[in-house]
């Protein structure tokens with residue numbers, strides 16, 4: 001049974017008088033434990049598709065099913081609950097709360113989940129250790145490099161024990177070496193914990209890490225390749 | 228962690244936080260300080276009113292209130308007092324007086340005033356005359372033809388202590404009674420009008436002049452705890468219900484004072500609202516700026532699964548902390564400044580004649596009432612939080628997709 005199913009999703013944005021058909025009749029199903037990349041040129045609909053899968057935005061037609069939950073049957077509050085407990089997010093930038101330290105940023109989602117204080121701190125530290133930031137627990141985001149910030153974001157996305165992690169161009173603001181380092185960490189998490197990763201990119205190096213490559217063009221799936 | 232986060236967010240832009248705090252501090256400060264000044268004024272008016280021969284409660288023979296003439300008397304004040312003794316709080320004081328309209332004259336002047344026959348020993352703590360004599364001496368109980376008059380009257384008559392005044396009035400038989408009194412002392416009152424109005428003789432000499440035996444016009448009662456006057460008056464009325472004595476409270480006797488006090492109460496509430504509205508604009512604007520700057524963050528938190536209600540709450544906690552800090556500082560400032568001023572009083576002598584008109588002294592001692600302080604604090608905290616919900620709702624409504632477009 002797939003962990004993510006996208007069934008005939010359409011999304012149209014209204015920009016002034018023009019309609020932008022960002023996604024056209026997308027069908028996609030992703031198996032648990034996948035490490036899948038959504039690739040395509042800028043404006044092809046990658047962010048829009050990830051937003052649909054993450055329940056951040058709702059399709060005009062069709063349905064998205066994550067971990068057995070049909071988004072079309074859920075209200076905003078239920079979607080928030082699902083995101084909190086089943087979906088981890090890594091964005092391209094502005095991932096972290098600036099006034100919280102690295103470890104506090106990782107803890108914050110667990111606070112929202114209602115995890116006890118002591119357990120929160122332990123799990124957050126262990127997760128930062130795993131992404132190689134043992135030295136940086138107490139640094140604020142502004143004191144971390146771009147790559148370190150993205151690693152904190154990955155730690156935060158994983159720590160809540162989600163079914164899937166969605167990462168929208170996580171390496172777009174990093175140099176290729178740092179980007180590759182982040183990809184390796186994500187790949188290791190995927191292998192070790194069997195968490196499903198779905199990430200978007202237009203970077204060839206990142207695509208090489210993916211086990212599956214979904215190619216978008218003008219809001220449609222142009223190619224879907226398993227490696 | 229919620230509080231910690233709020234605390235850190237507050238200090239992300241210290242200038243903005245300080246602006247809100249200053250608005251709150253000034254608001255609270257002006258609320259409390261000005262109200263306490265007004266309370267001081269009202270108190271002063273009240274004390275003046277009570278001590279100018281009114282008291283908290285007054286007993287008259289029925290008829291006297293409508294027609295204050297010697298015809299209506301309490302014939303046996305002592306037995307009345309022993310009857311009602313059990314209705315009075317233990318620390319009450321009272322004084323029985325003869326009071327009659329009279330004309331005073333000497334070789335040069337003639338003027339209408341009120342002759343009051345008093346027990347000099349009984350007046351201390353009941354009316355201003357108890358301790359009001361500043362020159363010469365107080366009349367004594369068995370002085371036969373001695374009077375004490377006000378400084379203003381003394382000047383008006385161009386006379387001095389030791390000289391005589393002729394007092395003329397109607398006696399109990401409606402005959403003209405006239406008698407020469409020697410001025411033995413001069414008193415000062417807070418108001419010049421009082422000094423011109425009242426001339427004091429011993430009760431017994433007034434009774435003799437008017438031919439009224441032991442009769443008196445009024446019994447004035449002062450209760451230490453002024454708040455109890457209404458209940459005490461009720462109790463006295465119950466005891467005296469079969470007699471021909473009527474019981475009045477200061478509110479019956481000084482209706483203007485009562486009206487002033489009510490106006491002041493309304494004014495306090497109005498004043499609080501005015502100050503608050505000015506403050507509220509500052510709070511809302513500044514909080515809105517703070518929230519708009521952080522829209523991306525609120526979008527991120529929502530994407531991570533934070534419920535709108537929690538975002539609302541976190542913004543309210545931030546403004547709550549700022550409000551509480553401002554309120555604490557504002558209270559300290561208000562208490563400090565009021566206490567500083569209260570030690571010496573505020574001298575309003577430059578404006579004295581205007582204030583005298585409404586029955587106020589020339590120095591005001593501001594007084595802080597717990598209720599006013601509570602009201603000011605509650606108004607600022609509760610309404611402050613209430614207006615903060617507007618920016619808070621804005622923050623909670625942002626969708627992650629909008630927020631990501633918001634740079």
Ligand SMILES: Nc1ncnc2c1ncn2[C@@H]1O[C@H](COP(=O)(O)OP(=O)(O)O)[C@@H](O)[C@H]1O
Pocket residue numbers: 013014015020021022040041042043044045046047048049632
């Ligand atoms: N909020 C929006 N309003 C209007 N048009 C949008 C909005 N978001 C995306 N689009 C349009 O939808 C198309 C797909 O955008 P997006 O999913 O961001 O592509 P990608 O992430 O692949 O660059 C683009 O043409 C973009 O301009």
Ligand SMILES: [Mg+2]
Pocket residue numbers: 046047048168169
């Ligand atoms: Mg994009």
